[in-house]
Every structure is written in C-alpha cells, then in structure tokens.
Amino acid sequence: MVAEIIAVGSELLSPYRTDTNSLELTERLMELGIRVNGKCVVGDNDEDIARAIRAAAARAQIIVITGGLGPTNDDKTREGIAKALKLNLVFREDIHTWIKERYKQLTKQDPPDNLARMAFVPEGAEILENTVGTAPGLWLEAKEGYLYIIALPGPPSEWRPMFERVREKLAQFGSHVFSHRILRIAGLRESQVEDKISQFYTGVKNPQVTILASPEDVQIHIWARAREREEADRLADEMKKKFLEVLKENVYTDKDEPLEKVVGDLLREKGKTLAVAESCSGGLLANRITNIPGSSDYFLMGAVTYSNEAKVKVLGVKKKDIEAHGAVSEPVAAQMAEGIRRVAGSDFGIGITGIAGPGGGTPEKPVGLVYIGISWEGGTEVKRFRFPGTRLQVKMYTTSSALDMLRRKLI
Amino acid sequence: MVAEIIAVGSELLSPYRTDTNSLELTERLMELGIRVNGKCVVGDNDEDIARAIRAAAARAQIIVITGGLGPTNDDKTREGIAKALKLNLVFREDIHTWIKERYKQLTKQDPPDNLARMAFVPEGAEILENTVGTAPGLWLEAKEGYLYIIALPGPPSEWRPMFERVREKLAQFGSHVFSHRILRIAGLRESQVEDKISQFYTGVKNPQVTILASPEDVQIHIWARAREREEADRLADEMKKKFLEVLKENVYTDKDEPLEKVVGDLLREKGKTLAVAESCSGGLLANRITNIPGSSDYFLMGAVTYSNEAKVKVLGVKKKDIEAHGAVSEPVAAQMAEGIRRVAGSDFGIGITGIAGPGGGTPEKPVGLVYIGISWEGGTEVKRFRFPGTRLQVKMYTTSSALDMLRRKLI
Numbered sequence: 069m070v071a072e073i074i075a076v077g078s079e080l081l082s083p084y085r086t087d088t089n090s091l092e093l094t095e096r097l098m099e100l101g102i103r104v105n106g107k108c109v110v111g112d113n114d115e116d117i118a119r120a121i122r123a124a125a126a127r128a129q130i131i132v133i134t135g136g137l138g139p140t141n142d143d144k145t146r147e148g149i150a151k152a153l154k155l156n157l158v159f160r161e162d163i164h165t166w167i168k169e170r171y172k173q174l175t176k177q178d179p180p181d182n183l184a185r186m187a188f189v190p191e192g193a194e195i196l197e198n199t200v201g202t203a204p205g206l207w208l209e210a211k212e213g214y215l216y217i218i219a220l221p222g223p224p225s226e227w228r229p230m231f232e233r234v235r236e237k238l239a240q241f242g243s244h245v246f247s248h249r250i251l252r253i254a255g256l257r258e259s260q261v262e263d264k265i266s267q268f269y270t271g272v273k274n275p276q277v278t279i280l281a282s283p284e285d286v287q288i289h290i291w292a293r294a295r296e297r298e299e300a301d302r303l304a305d306e307m308k309k310k311f312l313e314v315l316k317e318n319v320y321t322d323k324d325e326p327l328e329k330v331v332g333d334l335l336r337e338k339g340k341t342l343a344v345a346e347s348c349s350g351g352l353l354a355n356r357i358t359n360i361p362g363s364s365d366y367f368l369m370g371a372v373t374y375s376n377e378a379k380v381k382v383l384g385v386k387k388k389d390i391e392a393h394g395a396v397s398e399p400v401a402a403q404m405a406e407g408i409r410r411v412a413g414s415d416f417g418i419g420i421t422g423i424a425g426p427g428g429g430t431p432e433k434p435v436g437l438v439y440i441g442i443s444w445e446g447g448t449e450v451k452r453f454r455f456p457g458t459r460l461q462v463k464m465y466t467t468s469s470a471l472d473m474l475r476r477k478l479i
Numbered sequence: 480m481v482a483e484i485i486a487v488g489s490e491l492l493s494p495y496r497t498d499t500n501s502l503e504l505t506e507r508l509m510e511l512g513i514r515v516n517g518k519c520v521v522g523d524n525d526e527d528i529a530r531a532i533r534a535a536a537a538r539a540q541i542i543v544i545t546g547g548l549g550p551t552n553d554d555k556t557r558e559g560i561a562k563a564l565k566l567n568l569v570f571r572e573d574i575h576t577w578i579k580e581r582y583k584q585l586t587k588q589d590p591p592d593n594l595a596r597m598a599f600v601p602e603g604a605e606i607l608e609n610t611v612g613t614a615p616g617l618w619l620e621a622k623e624g625y626l627y628i629i630a631l632p633g634p635p636s637e638w639r640p641m642f643e644r645v646r647e648k649l650a651q652f653g654s655h656v657f658s659h660r661i662l663r664i665a666g667l668r669e670s671q672v673e674d675k676i677s678q679f680y681t682g683v684k685n686p687q688v689t690i691l692a693s694p695e696d697v698q699i700h701i702w703a704r705a706r707e708r709e710e711a712d713r714l715a716d717e718m719k720k721k722f723l724e725v726l727k728e729n730v731y732t733d734k735d736e737p738l739e740k741v742v743g744d745l746l747r748e749k750g751k752t753l754a755v756a757e758s759c760s761g762g763l764l765a766n767r768i769t770n771i772p773g774s775s776d777y778f779l780m781g782a783v784t785y786s787n788e789a790k791v792k793v794l795g796v797k798k799k800d801i802e803a804h805g806a807v808s809e810p811v812a813a814q815m816a817e818g819i820r821r822v823a824g825s826d827f828g829i830g831i832t833g834i835a836g837p838g839g840g841t842p843e844k845p846v847g848l849v850y851i852g853i854s855w856e857g858g859t860e861v862k863r864f865r866f867p868g869t870r871l872q873v874k875m876y877t878t879s880s881a882l883d884m885l886r887r888k889l890i
Contacts, residue, residue, distance in 0.1 A: 081515050083506035084691055084700070086497065095494035104492050106527060108519045116517060116538070123534045127527070280495055289495070343789075350769025351762035354783040358761025361837055361870055363785075369793065370783030372765040378754075378780035378823055382793070412789055426772055459772055 069102045069241050072124035076136035076145050077222060078111040089134045089224065096231060098291065101244035102130060112136060117148025125152070125215050130238070135222035137203040139182045145219050146189055146206070153210050153217075155190040163187040163195055163204060170202050196233055200226045207237065216241075247300035249290040249308045251319045254327055254472035261286050264314045268307065275307050283457060283464035285320075285327060320475055327471045328356045334478040335366035335416075342474070343412030345371045345383055345404040347395065348422035348438060353467040368412040373404065383407030383419075396421050396433050398441075398450045405441035406448055416477070417443040418470050422453075424462045436462050440470045444477060480513045480652050483535035487547035487556050488633060489522040500545045500635065507642060509702065512655035513541060523547060528559025536563070536626055541649070546633035548614040550593045556630050557600055557617070564621050564628075566601040574598040574606055574615060581613050607644055611637045618648065627652075658711035660701040660719045662730045665738055665883035672697050675725045679718065686718050694868060694875035696731075696738060731886055738882045739767045745889040746777035746827075753885070754823030756782045756794055756815040758806065759833035759849060764878040779823040784815065794818030794830075807832050807844050809852075809861045816852035817859055827888070828854040829881050833864075835873045847873055851881045855888060 073094070075087035087109050094104045105128055110116040117136065124131045136145030150157045164187035171179040186203055189195075196205030198221065205227070206219040218234055220227035253261055258281035265288070269277040275292035288311060292303035312319060320330050335342055344353050354370030357363050371382055376395055379385040385403040393399055404419025422438030429435035434454070441450040451473065455465035484505070486498035498520050505515045516539055521527040528547065535542045547556030561568045575598035582590040597614055600606075607616030609632065616638070617630040629645055631638035664672055669692035676699070680688040686703035699722060703714035723730060731741050746753055755764050765781030768774050782793055787806055790796040796814040804810050812830045820828025833849030840846035845865070852861040862884065866876035 081505065081518065082689070083502050083509065084689070086499065086502055088497065091494050091497055094492065098494065106519060106521045106531070107492065108517060110517050119534070119538065120517070123530070127530065278493070278495070344783075346762075346765075350774075351757075351765025351781050351783070352769075354757075354762025355766045355874075358763075358783070358785065358835075359871060359874075363761070364839075368786045369789035370762050370781070370785070371793075372755075372762070372769070372781030372783070374769065374775050374781075375779045375823070382780065382782075382822060411793060412786070424769075460770060463766075463770075 069130060069243065070105045070128045071097050071102045071130040071132060072105055072128040073107040074117070074120050074124060074131060074133045075107070075109045076112065076117055076133060076148070077109075078142075080109045080135075081111050087134075089222065089227070092224070093132055093134070095248075096235070097130075097132070097238075098246050099248060100235065100238050100241075101246055101293065102238065102241070112142045112144050114144040114147035114151055117144055118151035121148060121152035121217070125211075129214060130216045130218065130241070133217065133219045134227060137186070137205065137219060137221050139180075139185050139203070143185070149206070149208065149217060149219065150190040153190065153208075155192065157188040158191045159184075160187050160189055163189065166195070167202055167204065170198070174202065196220070196230045198226055199229045205230045205234075207234070244293045244295055245297050245300050247292045247294075247297070247304040249304045250322060250324055251288040251290075251308065251311055251315065252321045252325075252327070253286040253288070253315060253318050254320050254468060254475065256286060256315070256318050257281070258286050261288070261315065265311050268310045275303055277307065283455075283461045284468055317476065317479060320472070326356070327468055327475070329360050331471050331475050331478070332357065332360045332363055332366060334475065336362075338478060340415040340478070341366050341368050341412075342416045342418070343367075343369045343371075343408045343414040344418040344420070344470070345373055345408035346420045347373055347379070347404070348424040349420050349463050349466045349470070350374070350424070352463045353418065353420065353470055356467055356471070368414045369408070371408055371411070379404060383411065394433065396423055396437060396439065398439055398452065401439035401441035401450045402443070402448045403441075405443035405450075409443045415444060416474060418474060419443070420466060420470055422462070422466060424459045424466075426459060438462070438466050438469075440466070440473060442470075442473050442477060449473075480541060481516045481539045482508050482513045482541040482543060483516055483539040484518040485528070485531050485535060485542060485544045486518070486520045487523065487528055487544060487559070488520075489553075491520045491546075492522055498545075500633070500638070503635070504543055504545070506659075507646070508541075508543070508649075509657050510659065511646065511649050511652075512657055512704065513649065513652070523553045523555050525555040525558035525562055528555055529562035532559060532563035532628070536622075540625060541627045541629070541652070544628065544630045545638065548597070548616065548630060548632050550591075550596050550614070554596070560604075560617070560619065560628060560630065561601040564601065564619075566603065568599040569602045570595075571598050571600055574600065577606070578613055578615065581609070585613065607631070607641045609637055610640045616641045616645075618645070655704045655706060656708050656711050658703045658705075658708070658715040660715045661733060661735055662699040662701075662719065662722055662726065663732045663736075663738070664697040664699070664726060664729050665731050665879060665886065667697060667726075667729050668692070669697050672699070672726070676722050679721045686714055688718065694866075694872040695879055728887070728890060731883070737767070738879055738886070740771050742882050742886050742889070743768065743771045743774055743777060745886065747773075749889060751826040751889070752777050752779050752823075753827045753829070754778075754780045754782075754819045754825040755829040755831070755881070756784055756819035757831045758784055758790070758815070759835040760831050760874050760877045760881070761785065761835070763874045764829070764831065764881055767878055767882070779825045780819070782819055782822075790815060794822065805844065807834055807848060807850065809850050809863065812850035812852035812861045813854070813859045814852075816854035816861075820854045826855060827885060829885060830854070831877060831881055833873070833877060835870045835877075837870060849873070849877050849880075851877070851884060853881075853884050853888060860884075
C-alpha cells in the first residue's frame with residue numbers, strides 16, 4: 069500500500085512556516101506497513117486541493133490530507149475533495165447536531181452560524197470524531213474501494229487522537245507491518261558507528277537501517293517489515309541485538325529520549341547530585357539538563373564563568389595556572405570541575421573550557437578545542453576534544469560529550 | 480508569475496528529514512515578484528520526478544527543483560526532467576570537461592568515471608556553474624518560453640551561490656517586485672500588537688502584513704508589491720513607519736536578528752557588562768547570550784542556582800527570605816540580581832526565579848509564575864510574570880522577558 073500526504077494551508081507556502089505534520093504521519097503510516105511515496109503542500113484553494121488529490125490518486129491508494137477542515141471561508145478541503153472526486157457536498161443534519169453540541173460543551177456558548185459549513189461533507193464520507201476541537205475529520209472510500217481519503221484537522225493536538233480511529237481502519241490494509249527500533253549513541257562518530265555495524269546490514273533489504281548523525285548524537289533507526297507483527301518484531305530485535313553486541317555501552321538508550329534524560333535518570337537512581345561549570349558552552353549544558361522535568365532532584369547548580377575573574381573568584385581556579393597554561397587548558401578544566409563540586413556540595417562536578425569560535429582561535433589552540441573535566445569523590449579526569457563546525461555546533465558537541473563522560477562514570 | 484518547488488530525495492520522505500530548502504527559495508522568489516503556488520517532495524525515482532514536473536507545469540511558469548543532480552545512480556533529476564518534457568538526454572563534452580577540471584581542482588585527485596553521468600543533460604539545457612561542488616545546476620526553457628525549469632543541487636552551500644545567476648535570469652520575468660520589512664517586538668503579546676496596528680492594515684491588500692508569535696518574540700512581516708523597486712520600497716516603508724509610530728520602543732529591531740544580539744550590541748556600545756543568575760530558566764538565558772559570537776566582551780558570568788543552598792551560598796540570598804516568601808518570590812529575584820552583580824563585578828545583574836513546570840505548581844504559585852529582577856547602580860527592579868505553555872516555552876518566554884527588561888534599561 070502506498071500513501072501520499074497533502075498539507076493544506078496558504079501559510080505553509082510562506083517562507084516562515086513549513087508542514088511538520090507529515091513527518092509524524094509518515095512514521096505512523098510506516099508502522100502500519102504503508103509507504104509514503106510523495107507529499108505536497110497546497111494553498112487554501114479548492115482547485116489546487118482538487119488537483120493535488122487527483123495527482124496523488126494516480127499513484128497512491130491512500131491520501132492523507134491535513135488542514136482546511138475548519139468553519140471559515142478559507143477552509144476548502146471539503147470542497148477540494150468533492151471537486152477531485154466529482155462528488156456532491158451534502159448537508160448532514162447529524163454532523164451539524166454533533167458539532168453544535170461539541171461547541172457548547174467546549175465553550176459554554178451558543179454556536180455561531182458558520183459552524184454549519186463543517187456539516188457539508190462529500191457524499192459517502194464517514195466522520196472521524198474530534199475529541200479536542202469541533203472540526204470533524206473525514207474518511208472516504210472512493211473508486212470502488214481502490215482509493216481511501218483521510219482528511220484530518222491541522223493541529224496535532226486534534227489529529228493525533230483522531231488517528232487512533234484511522235489506525236484501526238487502516239490496519240486491515242497494510243499487507244505488511246513495520247517494526248521500528250532506535251539506538252542512540254554517544255562517544256562515537258558516525259564513521260566509527262558505521263565501521264562497527266556495516267557488516268550486519270550491508271546488502272540487507274529487510275530490516276532497513278538508517279544512521280543519522282548530528283552534533284547531539286548518532287542515531288540508528290531499524291525498520292523491519294513482515295506480514296505479521298511478531299515476525300517484524302523478531303527481525304528488528306535480531307538486528308538490534310547484533311548492533312548492541314558491537315556498540316556495547318556506547319548505546320546510551322534504545323528509546324527515543326535525549327542523553328540529558330538518561331543521565332538524569334541515572335543520577336536519580338543512584339541518589340547522586342551534579343553541578344556544572346561552563347565556559348565555552350555558555351550555559352547550554354545547564355539548559356539541557358534543566359529541560360528535563362524534575363531535574364531539580366539531582367541538579368544543584370551551574371556556573372557560566374565566561375571571564376577569567378569569575379573562574380578564579382567563583383570556582384577557585386588558580387590565577388597562576390590560567391597565566392601559565394591559558395584559560396583553555398587541562399588544569400583549568402580540572403579546577404573548574406573541582407571548584408563547582410566544592411561550591412555546590414555535589415557528588416559530581418563538570419568543568420568545561422574551550423573555544424567555540426568563530427573568533428578566538430590560534431594555531432596552538434584552534435576553534436573547536438575543548439577540555440572537559442569531571443570531578444567526583446574518586447578523583448578528577450580531563451579529556452581533550454577537537455570539535456568541528458559552527459559556534460552552536462561546537463557548543464552542542466561539547467555538552468553531549470560532557471554528559472556522556474558523566475554517563476560512563478555512572479554505569 | 481507563479482512558481483512551484485519540487486524537492487527530490489527519498490530521504491525527504493522519511494519521518495526524520497524534511498525539505499527546508501523551499502522556505503529560503505520561497506523568500507528569494509517572492510523578492511523577485513514570483514509567487515510560490517505549491518510544493519512537493521518526491522523520491523529518487525525518475526517516473527515520480529517526471530509526474531511531479533508535469534503536474535507543476537499545469538499551473539506554474541517556473542519550476543524550481545532541488546536535489547538529485549549528483550553523480551550516483553540515485554540522482555535522477557536529469558532523467559526526470561527529460562521524461563517530463565519528452566527531451567533527449569545528450570552527452571555534453573564541454574560539461575564533462577568542466578566537471579573533471581572542477582573535481583581535480585577541489586580534490587587534487589583523478590576524477591572517477593561516474594562523473595560523466597552529470598554531463599548527460601536534457602537537450603537545450605544551460606549550465607549553472609557550481610562554485611562549491613562539482614554538480615552543475617540546470618536552466619531550461621521549455622514550451623516555447625512558457626515554462627522555465629531550474630534544477631539546483633540539494634546542499635544550500637551549493638545552490639545559494641548558484642541562485643545569484645538564477646536571480647539575474649529571473650529578474651526579467653517578475654512583472655512585480657516585492658519589498659520585505661520585518662519588525663521584531665518584545666514586551667507585548669500578539670493580541671496587543673494586533674490591537675495597535677490592525678487599524679493600518681485591515682482590508683489592505685498591498686502591502687500584505689503577517690504577524691507571527693512565538694515564546695521568543697512577536698514578528699511583523701510586511702511584503703509590498705509594485706512594478707518598480709522604488710515603489711515597492713516606498714509602500715513597505717510607509718506601512719513600517721505607521722507601525723513604528725504606535726509600537727515605539729516595543730520594536731527591538733527592524734532587522735532579522737534575535738533579541739540577545741540587540742541587547743549584546745547595546746551593552747558593547749555603552750561599555751557595560753552583564754551577569755545573570757537563573758533558577759527556573761536553567762541556563763537558557765546564559766546560553767542565548769553566549770550564542771552570539773563576541774559575547775565575552777560584555778558577558779562576565781552566569782549562575783544557575785537551582786537549589787536553595789546555591790542561592791544562599793553563591794549569591795548571598797537571605798535564607799530567612801526564602802523561608803518567609805519561598806524561593807519563587809520578589810525578594811529572592813531581587814537578591815539574586817544583586818548577588819550575581821556583586822559576585823561578578825558587573826554593571827548589570829539579572830535574577831530569575833519561577834516555576835517552569837510541569838510539576839511544582841500550587842494554587843498560590845502556579846506553573847508559569849516567574850519573577851525577574853534587574854540590578855544596576857541605580858537600584859533593583861523586579862517584575863512578576865505569568866507565562867503560558869510547556870516547560871520549554873516558559874523558559875523561552877522568561878529569557879526573552881529578562882533580555883527585554885535589560886534592553887529597556889539600556890535605551
């Protein structure tokens with residue numbers, strides 16, 4: 069089964085907004101064994117919507133449309149579907165009643181007249197109940213069952229619950245189901261991950277393996293296909309097991325969760341606390357750690373000691389070491405980690421000093437050079453890194469490496 | 480003139496990647512008076528590419544295609560164009576020579592055989608030189624001049640310089656030019672901005688005005704259309720002037736630059752320094768400030784005092800005030816601002832305390848309640864805010880409000 073996705077909305081054709089619904093929809097369709105073959109964005113115009121539907125119908129059995137289902141004159145998806153399939157729009161009293169009830173329930177006010185527009189639907193359409201807003205979704209079987217059109221509201225909060233019903237209905241079509249596994253890796257570069265695992269998946273068509281690298285981490289996505297869920301799960305898990313055997317503790321999670329969440333869970337589990345002192349990462353490490361709800365359980369404090377004075381005064385870094393080795397140096401990273409641990413009274417201290425760029429680099433200390441220190445009751449360890457990329461990329465690489473150093477101490 | 484954009488690449492149909500080239504291309508086409516009517520993503524398949532081109536040609540005079548121009552077997556854009564327009568692919572010796580030279584120049588190595596694929600182009604195509612990589616772009620006039628196809632490489636670093644040549648060639652088509660103005664606003668909500676300016680643009684078709692709101696700021700985009708650049712500029716500037724007259728100092732910039740850049744420039748200009756103490760924003764303020772290259776000129780230090788102990792020990796917040804008023808309170812915000820200013824020896828100190836959520840709220844102190852203090856030689860001021868949204872949105876609202884409080888002190 070092949071699907072196409074159409075996002076409706078003139079705002080999605082501006083330079084400022086883009087369709088993101090289709091990414092999540094693609095993932096959900098893939099899980100049902102349905103491949104997305106193309107996607108389009110069209111404006112709030114029934115002719116354009118109809119043309120996009122006709123074009124998609126030429127190559128797909130399932131068309132998922134998002135947006136354009138509201139009550140205003142700009143909402144043209146119902147008209148577009150009717151035009152594309154040469155169907156009449158019929159006024160459905162049952163839908164009108166439902167919409168009015170829903171509106172009263174949500175707003176405690178009398179429903180305005182324009183809600184009636186949402187009760188004009190292409191003949192034969194079935195309603196998908198909206199448990200969050202008032203605009204119902206549509207399910208339409210066309211061309212004697214060779215084409216299914218699913219129209220969903222634009223806001224994810226509205227279409228996500230509605231998709232449960234869609235999933236039930238679509239489940240019967242997928243001749244295959246897909247199982248998805250993810251491994252997220254820290255401490256190895258993309259090429260190092262590839263070197264270790266390519267032996268297992270080169271030339272293999274099922275499961276499909278995709279490696280995605282960013283300054284945050286390296287991710288492996290495994291998609292296995294089979295007629296039955298059990299078989300797809302088995303294929304995916306087999307591949308995942310092979311990868312885990314060679315990647316070992318470099319895999320920090322097999323869930324879709326960030327490193328700061330994993331490290332936070334480890335700290336909480338072991339009853340340990342953390343404080344961080346940052347120079348070149350400028351607060352990004354503290355920011356990532358505190359993005360996780362409940363991080364106050366284990367995160368005591370951060371210091372962004374950008375100036376040398378702050379390093380000396382707040383963290384007790386020795387002035388003579390800054391003078392002798394420079395602020396970007398191993399002894400300074402170590403003393404920052406030890407200093408913040410002492411000041412905060414935490415179990416672990418992290419100290420970061422480096423050159424994020426684009427300015428400030430020298431031949432001896434180039435842009436991207438970063439020292440990360442970690443201090444705990446057993447001592448202090450410093451690692452030297454050289455990260456590529458822009459200022460923001462260097463900041464991201466730095467903080468992921470710091471979190472990973474701590475993770476390895478905790479496991 | 481109407482354009483459609485086609486992004487080619489199977490990876491852009493996965494749940495993990497999305498086409499972003501089209502946003503920047505849309506802006507550039509709009510500047511040339513060319514409206515984007517639709518956009519599509521298709522996989523690396525010449526049939527799909529050809530179908531998308533034929534569909535787009537039915538409603539656009541200009542089709543911009545990105546991706547699929549490289550030397551591998553997956554690069555199918557040349558084949559797709561030829562198929563859509565029923566043109567032959569011809570081997571062009573001149574292009575082959577250019578590509579080989581370019582390859583040698585870039586890599587200092589002998590060119591591999593597969594580069595020859597890039598010299599097979601649809602007959603009649605003109606080459607757009609690639610000043611960064613080896614894959615040339617294509618410019619093709621079809622249907623007796625009623626259709627123009629522009630094929631660009633996928634990577635922005637390659638197509639951006641190439642677009643200069645495209646711009647020259649397209650400039651002749653645009654019957655209109657567009658002028659774009661931006662105003663970025665802090666300290667007002669979207670509805671407040673709208674109340675002030677809607678009188679000027681309601682019912683006005685030219686310029687078009689769009690208001691975009693996010694936890695970071697509120698942006699007004701003005702697009703004016705005219706036959707001549709001068710007239711478009713005049714229309715846009717007139718509207719901008721009206722907006723500025725009512726929005727006044729709430730507009731922090733009329734350039735596309737973030738608040739942390741504007742505040743940083745003001746600090747540098749006035750020779751002032753800054754230090755920040757954060758609780759609920761967890762380092763995001765320091766992180767935003769240090770995302771700006773050269774921020775070490777004015778940013779001395781940040782402290783993320785998540786625990787009460789850190790607030791007392793590092794910043795000298797009075798324990799009895801935390802006990803009497805709670806950590807999220809006006810006196811604590813004031814003392815955090817004063818404390819960090821004293822510790823860092825900076826001209827300005829900012830103190831932030833609040834409840835980012837989702838947990839930790841009470842009826843008296845709900846999620847989203849934030850106190851922001853600012854301390855300078857003239858005294859200390861604290862403001863109370865109540866921000867909506869998720870944890871990350873509250874963090875973003877908080878830091879933008881803090882930067883804006885400082886900006887108003889500096890202007």
